[in-house]
Amino acid sequence: MTLPVARSPRRYDPERKSRIVDAAIDVVARYGVAGTTMRRIAAEADVPLGSLTYHFAGLDDLLAQAFQRHAERMSPLYEAHFHGVRDREGFIDAVTDLIHGDAGADPGEWAVAYELYLAALRDPRLRTVTEAWMRRSRAVLERFVDPVTARGVDAMIEGMVMHLTLSTATFDRADTRAIVARLLADTDGPALPR
Amino acid sequence: MTLPVARSPRRYDPERKSRIVDAAIDVVARYGVAGTTMRRIAAEADVPLGSLTYHFAGLDDLLAQAFQRHAERMSPLYEAHFHGVRDREGFIDAVTDLIHGDAGADPGEWAVAYELYLAALRDPRLRTVTEAWMRRSRAVLERFVDPVTARGVDAMIEGMVMHLTLSTATFDRADTRAIVARLLADTDGPALPR
Amino acid sequence: MTLPVARSPRRYDPERKSRIVDAAIDVVARYGVAGTTMRRIAAEADVPLGSLTYHFAGLDDLLAQAFQRHAERMSPLYEAHFHGVRDREGFIDAVTDLIHGDAGADPGEWAVAYELYLAALRDPRLRTVTEAWMRRSRAVLERFVDPVTARGVDAMIEGMVMHLTLSTATFDRADTRAIVARLLADTDGPALPR
């Protein structure tokens, strides 16, 4: 009696589709959308090339699903980051932490976000993803400040992180905090969460 | 006696190299870095394909020069936009105009800027271009406000424009102005330009 | 007590194999042999892809069966078309009708026939199908004319229909009739059917 030998590995692989999407996110983070190819994703997911086109209608489709998952994964992190915030000072600290990368999001993750923005600029089908993301982000901020201020804070975070990611110069944390604080001056916004 | 033969057109073409760079900027604006190819640039510049590799070391080289020129062309516009500003209120108006696209920069030009940011994220050689650009932009703002505030305003402009470009929702100009104004509250900054 | 669960539809489907063959004929008519794929046939038959290779040895086998069925379906039409013919004039009319498409066969059906001819040119296994088809067609004609004339009439029909299908010019029905009539001149052939 012979042992059953695994002929072709992983012929049964129920998580595969999901793993491919994760691999796509990784590849975008590392090489950018411009450098993202079916082959690279397949290699990253350790899956034959034909498997990608079996599960996805094409590279565009796969990228769209990757961006969507990334967005859906980032939003809870964003929300969690502000979870324990109790007062205005805590809110300012939280925003400052977010900008300075002390909040769990690594540069690669921000890069994916920017890739998404740029891709959405040219592919309107991605707008639903960016819109949903922005809405959720602003919703978090609106728990602490009025909508107009929330929009300003959101834009400030975006722009600051981009500059910080790009610049070789270092930013002083205290300076960032001062700027953020000023954005909130004389705002009482909605009641802070109890 | 030889007949004057119609040669291939534009055999003498001293502006050619420059025109190619302009064509590259256009192509990046329209198709993004990912969609920018030698062939498209050659077609846009109405120049044979071989001409590109004759004048440039490769696509990377050409892209770098295109980004550089774009940056060098935008900065004076930026400066000009703030030229007539005389007081704090005028400054706030100017920033608001910039964000809302009333300052001459069309979406395509912003798109090239974002493409540059993202490209620089992965290609350190482009950092000199982005650094110079940011330095000049901040220098303009520092004529009106202190360096820390300048950095905040710069980030805010960047983030706001990106959101505005992506979002289908319209932004209220007065709201934007209020946010910008708050960024400057209680700052006296350097003396306003005389 | 178990709930009746909605299974995958049409789990019991005795006609399936036959429906697949019909779908294959349709696909050949619409896309040609070159454009006929397992996937298209499966979609047309509304059947899972794996079902095709379950019922058929492969694409070649399926195509062979499709051609065979098409031939077997066309021959009775051909026969029926000549059924009521009583005399030489009626025969000439019938042939003319056939050529001019007034006999029920639409262009798609002729296209399948031509696809079959061409396929048979390269795949000798299809020759049995084409031979049988030709034999039956000629047998019908031989009820009215001698074998040599029958072959001529058959060839004429084939060539005329092809030209008519391809040409943008219109053919005059009376001209066609005159040509057909001339093919039969001075032939008394076998007795006309009683």
Place this chain on the structure above:
Amino acid sequence: MTLPVARSPRRYDPERKSRIVDAAIDVVARYGVAGTTMRRIAAEADVPLGSLTYHFAGLDDLLAQAFQRHAERMSPLYEAHFHGVRDREGFIDAVTDLIHGDAGADPGEWAVAYELYLAALRDPRLRTVTEAWMRRSRAVLERFVDPVTARGVDAMIEGMVMHLTLSTATFDRADTRAIVARLLADTDGPALPR
């Protein structure tokens, strides 16, 4: 002093584009349109794959040019075949020869013609080629018979050759001649060429 060694062979190859078209015709003759691929043509022409897409916009374009050349090459043969014909009997002989393959056209060449017909059935852009071909063929025949008869003879040739190519049965040459002769009965047509 070293001898100049040929590094990469045939870097200079001015006939290449034309040779590729010829190779395409060959491949169609041997494998049919369905079996014609860029790779096969490239191999047949002994040329790298990239060369095909440099010279042709795509497979369709290349096929169109191949069909066109084939048609333009066949027409003179057709014309030449009837060149020495002096009287009605000679004309009938010539047509009979053509059908029975005694006229220089081998089965592969007829196969290409049928491939063209079928392709034209689905791709209207090929109609210009088929129309021109038919016009020229008929023009040759019209030197001997009236236009209506010419159309009939043309169709008869087409259909006969197709049957003859497909059928395993042999055709009697005398029978063919009798049928052709009957097509011309009682026609005096335009004066036979002197």
Place this chain on the structure above:
DNA sequence: AATGAATGAGTATTCATTCAT
């Protein structure tokens, strides 16, 4: 018995770059 998942060979095509002229 039936099928959804999987596979890898094969497809056309794009492209930056090289090079002979």
Place this chain on the structure above:
DNA sequence: TATGAATGAATACTCATTCAT
């Protein structure tokens, strides 16, 4: 100096077929 031709690696994608369930 300038370029059209050439090249081969890389691209996304298709597909008939296999196979574990």
